[in-house]
Amino acid sequence: MAGQADLTPAGSVGEEPLAVRLGGLCLPNPIIAASGTFGFGPEYAPFVRLSRLGAVAVKGVSLDPWPGNPPPRVWETPAGLLNSIGLQNPGVEVFCRDDLPFLRQAGTRVVVNIIGKTVEEYARVAERLEREAGIDALEVNISCPNVKEGGIAFGQDPEHAALVTRAVRAVTDRPLIVKLSPNVSDPVAIAQAVAEAGADILSAINTVVGMAIDLERLRPALGAVTGGLSGPAIKPIALRIVYEVSQAVGIPVIGIGGIETAEDVLEFLVAGASAVMVGTVTFRHPRRMEEIIEALPALLRRHGFRSVNEAVGAAWPGRSGGGR
Amino acid sequence: MAGQADLTPAGSVGEEPLAVRLGGLCLPNPIIAASGTFGFGPEYAPFVRLSRLGAVAVKGVSLDPWPGNPPPRVWETPAGLLNSIGLQNPGVEVFCRDDLPFLRQAGTRVVVNIIGKTVEEYARVAERLEREAGIDALEVNISCPNVKEGGIAFGQDPEHAALVTRAVRAVTDRPLIVKLSPNVSDPVAIAQAVAEAGADILSAINTVVGMAIDLERLRPALGAVTGGLSGPAIKPIALRIVYEVSQAVGIPVIGIGGIETAEDVLEFLVAGASAVMVGTVTFRHPRRMEEIIEALPALLRRHGFRSVNEAVGAAWPGRSGGGR
Amino acid sequence: MGPKALEVVIARRELVAPEHVELYFSHPALKEAVPGQFAHIATVGTLRRPISFSRIGEAGEAAVLFRVVGRGTAWLAERREGEVLDLLAPLGRGYPPPDPGRPWCLVGGGVGIPPLYAALGKWGRGMQSMATVILGARTAAAVLMADDFRALGVEPTITTDDGSLGERGTVLGPLRRWWQTHPEGQVYACGPTPMLAAIARLKSPGGRLYLGMEQRMGCGVGACLACVVPAAGAAMPPWRRVCSDGPVFAAEELRLD
Amino acid sequence: MGPKALEVVIARRELVAPEHVELYFSHPALKEAVPGQFAHIATVGTLRRPISFSRIGEAGEAAVLFRVVGRGTAWLAERREGEVLDLLAPLGRGYPPPDPGRPWCLVGGGVGIPPLYAALGKWGRGMQSMATVILGARTAAAVLMADDFRALGVEPTITTDDGSLGERGTVLGPLRRWWQTHPEGQVYACGPTPMLAAIARLKSPGGRLYLGMEQRMGCGVGACLACVVPAAGAAMPPWRRVCSDGPVFAAEELRLD
Numbered sequence A, B: 001m002a003g004q005a006d007l008t009p010a011g012s013v014g015e016e017p018l019a020v021r022l023g024g025l026c027l028p029n030p031i032i033a034a035s036g037t038f039g040f041g042p043e044y045a046p047f048v049r050l051s052r053l054g055a056v057a058v059k060g061v062s063l064d065p066w067p068g069n070p071p072p073r074v075w076e077t078p079a080g081l082l083n084s085i086g087l088q089n090p091g092v093e094v095f096c097r098d099d100l101p102f103l104r105q106a107g108t109r110v111v112v113n114i115i116g117k118t119v120e121e122y123a124r125v126a127e128r129l130e131r132e133a134g135i136d137a138l139e140v141n142i143s144c145p146n147v148k149e150g151g152i153a154f155g156q157d158p159e160h161a162a163l164v165t166r167a168v169r170a171v172t173d174r175p176l177i178v179k180l181s182p183n184v185s186d187p188v189a190i191a192q193a194v195a196e197a198g199a200d201i202l203s204a205i206n207t208v209v210g211m212a213i214d215l216e217r218l219r220p221a222l223g224a225v226t227g228g229l230s231g232p233a234i235k236p237i238a239l240r241i242v243y244e245v246s247q248a249v250g251i252p253v254i255g256i257g258g259i260e261t262a263e264d265v266l267e268f269l270v271a272g273a274s275a276v277m278v279g280t281v282t283f284r285h286p287r288r289m290e291e292i293i294e295a296l297p298a299l300l301r302r303h304g305f306r307s308v309n310e311a312v313g314a315a316w317p318g319r320s321g322g323g324r
Numbered sequence C, D: 001m002g003p004k005a006l007e008v009v010i011a012r013r014e015l016v017a018p019e020h021v022e023l024y025f026s027h028p029a030l031k032e033a034v035p036g037q038f039a040h041i042a043t044v045g046t047l048r049r050p051i052s053f054s055r056i057g058e059a060g061e062a063a064v065l066f067r068v069v070g071r072g073t074a075w076l077a078e079r080r081e082g083e084v085l086d087l088l089a090p091l092g093r094g095y096p097p098p099d100p101g102r103p104w105c106l107v108g109g110g111v112g113i114p115p116l117y118a119a120l121g122k123w124g125r126g127m128q129s130m131a132t133v134i135l136g137a138r139t140a141a142a143v144l145m146a147d148d149f150r151a152l153g154v155e156p157t158i159t160t161d162d163g164s165l166g167e168r169g170t171v172l173g174p175l176r177r178w179w180q181t182h183p184e185g186q187v188y189a190c191g192p193t194p195m196l197a198a199i200a201r202l203k204s205p206g207g208r209l210y211l212g213m214e215q216r217m218g219c220g221v222g223a224c225l226a227c228v229v230p231a232a233g234a235a236m237p238p239w240r241r242v243c244s245d246g247p248v249f250a251a252e253e254l255r256l257d
């Protein structure tokens, strides 16, 4: 609970009930568009007021362009979605030239999600972004395969995860988020390694590895065979990781996974998240993030909380369970 | 694919399209009631003809009685169920005295699921069961915490999993199933270790660790805080593990996780399962296993398969994708 | 005959109080249902919902009366006459037939009231003296089935937390007084667990007390061990299953603290 | 104006063929919809379903015509007049307005036919000569909108796989003949991807060919990169998005093997 004090900016209570401060990252509200589900910003602009969102996390950006996987790249599952986009992106240079300018003037907070296949690649993407204004935080996606070490994902091993974190930390003073993979035996060990290596904030969780069968073709449904499971199906998995990790580390945690309603957000907050990211539900309900932001103040009050900050970790052992 | 030859008993095709042979375990059909969801047999007897099922896997049995966890022990989640029963059971002695006699005369195949907190406990449960007739296979649940090694589950580490498997193998010649946990970084490594240690069959998957928040009480919903997620929500996770493990090991795999329909069963078969276990859906639809058994022959035919055995692994790379 | 998977047609639907609906149906398999037993009803979601019988007739007529608290009961409250319900029923162990010679008191809170009404309906006429009925609720509008009890010839004693009907307070006041005058009496209670625990603490040594318990359920038939409540004594495992050992327990069977 | 989140009321519902339903509605935001654009429709499940406009009127009247293939379209087929649909629309890049001086041929297979009807409805009258329409289907009952085309003054050439109506075979036969006599012609095609690939192989060098593509979609608005098809040339990443770069592409933009 060491991190708890950090999360409560003096005087914020009652004035800005939705405002949150995650280490050095200050947001008007805790609702962040999740990486990969919100493009680079303009795609959803016809439907969503970007300035209303707590922040926008862009699609993962790598040093060179990545092709991603062959289609089909999505498949519906019970209360969920499998995707195998494969981190397609045009590379950091094109991102800075074509996409950042729009984001800079959109009036929102910008989180750039970065990816790489070697430790050096991650660092070089971060380095390149240092030259750009209008970026509020970096989010390091450690679910990428480490090509130098036989392809095991960086996020599946505490040491690899720490290596990436240290390398990015060395080149940036921006708030540094590291995004945890759920596909591990011990998420807390990864979280602790990454926090020690200099992460300011954790986000959890990325998608859960899964697959589907297309019975029409009697083949794996996705072009890439396996994919990442998201949506309400994974909410219990995400809540458990947020609950355990947030108690084990002294830094704020952003909760992600299957959030569809303001109630879901409150569940993540009381489990220990200081903010949340919202992904898959946007595909069906582009305005849902704004609706959640609108509903949250009354919901907090109904449960006896005067602010988001008060709710954070209210379900932890030893906490009173809220203001009631 | 080495195991594939094993799975096709000569002459079975066309005669008994649903019959399967998993190593030494012969079943009239591939539908097995999953451990923990079907009690010790008599509970569902008013609703289900036990003799129609491929087999019944009983609730996990330990050396001494286990108390299990404080209630609440179940919680609904989107397309899923969290449970924290905590392996409550009366111990192997009471099981043999009170429960086995019913199962022996029920006309079904009996799989006894065994649990322990040390390697020795697993072995001693298996040893005790050697003295009893009417048991068709043992299923070793390696999701239990290893109390001697700081509580990490046996199933989360290849060496621990192999130790348990070897210890049980040493005391029984019965078909030996080892049930894999999905809560690991590398399920294939566990599967290979267990197969090498003498397992005849693998079953996959056990539940996925998760939790829920009760917003009324602002507390973890389950008495034990975390629990195991089952039901359709985890089907994509299970399919991926079955697909990868069945190709990596030379022994048959029983698929488990979110099966609700005959189509779900076929998905697991073509992904590489040689049989399946059906759990959570029974709570809502006690007759569903029988309905699946009734629907399966026509479904197999519609997809061009003359038998269950022909469908096994049809979606693997290099396979034709079935008889069409 | 035992429990069965049943499809029943809703013969009647009644809004009995705000947020409280009673659905009537009948099926020959329900002829032998015992008050205190329940139906495990398929609604929405992964699990069925357990609801006690509020009425049990001799020809298999039955009803369930429930409060809308979440998704499942909301769905159930929208069902209309002629629609089909999918039940597992009758499940569990109901109340034992009362000893006709002993004074009998039925104490119910909220949606714990309906199974007690079923008990009085089935056994009331066979008793040597009229039963005492004590009904508690948060507020007047939530007092259930008072007129049904009256139709059986009993004027219920009513308590409400807010004093909007009957005595202000809980059922504990009237029950304490009853037990003082009927120390050998038999009490059938049903309601929220804290209320039942408090009732158990009041029990007179010579009396009998049967409690209708609630717990979150999985299977409803005794297979999954979800629905446990703490057992009295040194039993190991130290639990009883509400769905199949109960829902009705003699107070001595449980640890209620 | 661009795409919007719309709630539209179903004004009319028609079963146009076995398993094929057309739903009519209108909304001012649809005034500017272009044939080939689509609506992303909330049904059941995690994702919306993309369906092309089958009709586009000048005052925002529109329709979608779809085949029931799974859960989402089954749900949609059960909607009735007066019910509300939740759309994101109009989405994507539709067909370009045809060159009025060039011969024009519309080639559709199955549920690829409706957007071509919308195209003829919008641009047919402005052409210097009557368009040629070639409609393919598995069997007679699945030939869609033939009478609608006739009402616009065009007698469609029909092919069926089983020969139950028109020429036996696929649209490729009539199209090959058309292109031989109209080598500079412009062809608007829509249908299953293998059919479109075959059509692209027939293309005469001097002609123009626009293809309405399908792919499994996530967002429908260009954000998720789910809906890609292979791009021609050396583009990196080597894909185009069906939802926002398409669904209509000039044949030269794609790699169709």
Ligand SMILES: Cc1cc2nc3c(=O)[nH]c(=O)nc-3n(C[C@H](O)[C@H](O)[C@H](O)COP(=O)(O)OP(=O)(O)OC[C@H]3O[C@@H](n4cnc5c(N)ncnc54)[C@H](O)[C@@H]3O)c2cc1C
Residues within 6 Å of the ligand: B076, C038, C047, C048, C049, C050, C051, C052, C053, C065, C066, C067, C068, C069, C070, C071, C072, C073, C074, C111, C112, C114, C115, C213, C214, C215, C216, C217, C242, C247
């Ligand atoms: C033996 C028994 C008899 C009951 N009889 C009645 C009755 O006659 N009338 C009545 O109104 N209610 C009764 N209940 C309570 C009733 O089961 C719940 O109100 C109902 O399950 C709520 O479902 P929901 O989907 O609306 O609520 P949700 O909160 O959305 O349900 C989520 C899950 O929790 C379970 N749950 C929620 N509340 C309870 C509860 N109090 N007890 C057990 N499980 C719960 C649900 O079954 C479901 O699995 C009884 C419960 C038990 C155990």
Ligand SMILES: Cc1cc2nc3c(=O)[nH]c(=O)nc-3n(C[C@H](O)[C@H](O)[C@H](O)COP(=O)(O)OP(=O)(O)OC[C@H]3O[C@@H](n4cnc5c(N)ncnc54)[C@H](O)[C@@H]3O)c2cc1C
Residues within 6 Å of the ligand: A076, D038, D047, D048, D049, D050, D051, D052, D053, D065, D066, D067, D068, D069, D070, D071, D072, D073, D074, D111, D114, D115, D213, D214, D215, D216, D217, D242, D247
């Ligand atoms: C741009 C575009 C325009 C389309 N226009 C029409 C039309 O005018 N009329 C018509 O009948 N159909 C059209 N389709 C196909 C239509 O989208 C699918 O038939 C529909 O999504 C099937 O949904 P379902 O839930 O019934 O099927 P299910 O198979 O249960 O759907 C499961 C998932 O797969 C997706 N899916 C299934 N088939 C297709 C497909 N062929 N293309 C894309 N996604 C698919 C669904 O959207 C859903 O996400 C179009 C598709 C695209 C991409």
Ligand SMILES: Cc1cc2nc3c(=O)[nH]c(=O)nc-3n(C[C@H](O)[C@H](O)[C@H](O)COP(=O)(O)O)c2cc1C
Residues within 6 Å of the ligand: A034, A035, A036, A037, A059, A060, A081, A083, A085, A087, A113, A141, A179, A205, A206, A207, A229, A230, A231, A232, A234, A256, A257, A258, A259, A277, A278, A279, A280, A281, D218, D224
């Ligand atoms: C289509 C899709 C693409 C995604 N791409 C990325 C990505 O590029 N980088 C990343 O860190 N996470 C990515 N994610 C994961 C999401 O950011 C999020 O962690 C996950 O979807 C769980 O949240 P949800 O259930 O709200 O969708 C992607 C998810 C989806 C569905």
Ligand SMILES: Cc1cc2nc3c(=O)[nH]c(=O)nc-3n(C[C@H](O)[C@H](O)[C@H](O)COP(=O)(O)O)c2cc1C
Residues within 6 Å of the ligand: B034, B035, B036, B037, B059, B060, B081, B083, B085, B087, B113, B141, B179, B205, B206, B207, B229, B230, B231, B232, B234, B256, B257, B258, B259, B277, B278, B279, B280, B281, C218, C224
């Ligand atoms: C209530 C409950 C109790 C369970 N108990 C056991 C158990 O004792 N031993 C075991 O190996 N698996 C146990 N499981 C796991 C199931 O056997 C099965 O692996 C899992 O539920 C996934 O299948 P399903 O989605 O069909 O339920 C239990 C599952 C549930 C829901």
Ligand code: FES
Residues within 6 Å of the ligand: C216, C217, C218, C219, C220, C221, C222, C223, C224, C225, C226, C227, C228, C241, C242, C243, C244
């Ligand atoms: S609900 Fe399964 S044992 Fe009671």
Ligand code: FES
Residues within 6 Å of the ligand: D216, D217, D218, D219, D220, D221, D222, D223, D224, D225, D226, D227, D228, D241, D242, D243, D244
């Ligand atoms: S469907 Fe998301 S980019 Fe096309």
